[in-house]
Amino acid sequence: MRSSGCLGALALSCxxxxxxxxxxxxxxxxxxxxxxxxxxxxxxxxxxxxxPDFTSQLFNGTSTMTxxxxxxxxxxxxxxxxxxxxxxxxxxxxxxxxxxFSRPNSTxxxxxxxxxxxxxxxxxxxxxxxxxxxxxxxxxxxYVIYSHNVxxxxxxxxxxxxxxxxxxxxxxxxxGAFWLKRRVRQKRVATRGIPLGDNWVDKPSLxxxxxxxK
Numbered sequence: 001m002r003s004s005g006c007l008g009a010l011a012l013s014c015x016x017x018x019x020x021x022x023x024x025x026x027x028x029x030x031x032x033x034x035x036x037x038x039x040x041x042x043x044x045x046x047x048x049x050x051x052p053d054f055t056s057q058l059f060n061g062t063s064t065m066t067x068x069x070x071x072x073x074x075x076x077x078x079x080x081x082x083x084x085x086x087x088x089x090x091x092x093x094x095x096x097x098x099x100x101f102s103r104p105n106s107t108x109x110x111x112x113x114x115x116x117x118x119x120x121x122x123x124x125x126x127x128x129x130x131x132x133x134x135x136x137x138x139x140x141x142x143y144v145i146y147s148h149n150v151x152x153x154x155x156x157x158x159x160x161x162x163x164x165x166x167x168x169x170x171x172x173x174x175x176g177a178f179w180l181k182r183r184v185r186q187k188r189v190a191t192r193g194i195p196l197g198d199n200w201v202d203k204p205s206l207x208x209x210x211x212x213x214k
Contacts (some may be wrong), residue, residue, distance in 0.1 A: 037068025
């Protein structure tokens with residue numbers, strides 16, 4: 001029991017899990033992003049729909065324009081949204097409107113801007129919805145970045161696991177040897193306690209002759 005307790009304590013001390021804050025980027029064409037209305041325009045460097053000057057500023061050279069709601073599920077503690085708009089748009093996080101974006105007058109209509117950022121969310125699953133404020137307004141999404149704490153195992157955990165495994169095997173072998181030795185000893189004691197007398201009918205060779213005793 002004492003050995004088991006020591007092994008448990010050693011395992012807890014060796015196996016350590018850390019969390020590393022990691023940034024993930026979703027392009028406008030990412031499969032996880034849902035457009036509730038069919039895109040009006042999709043820019044890419046090769047299709048010629050948008051000017052090279054515009055696509056050169058885009059992440060991966062692509063963007064998607066829509067007049068419907070954009071749904072972005074993610075798991076993380078922070079989110080950054082880069083887009084362009086014609087008119088205002090509403091940001092809704094987990095069912096609550098949290099921000100209304102209005103393009104500054106000093107910017108050009110084709111400029112991709114950081115429209116919304118939140119760094120104080122619980123590190124948990126969320127759903128972000130981005131919607132044009134009015135029916136005839138548009139959103140041109142470029143990309144989003146979200147941050148999430150990803151569990152990582154330290155190298156010491158692997159080494160510690162190997163050490164614990166070796167110690168556990170050694171303890172099991174020791175316990176096995178102890179019980180085997182104890183069983184052999186008990187068997188010898190039981191054999192010595194067998195009364196040998198004249199009534200061993202099935203084993204004549206063990207019968208003691210009274211004439212020999214005399």
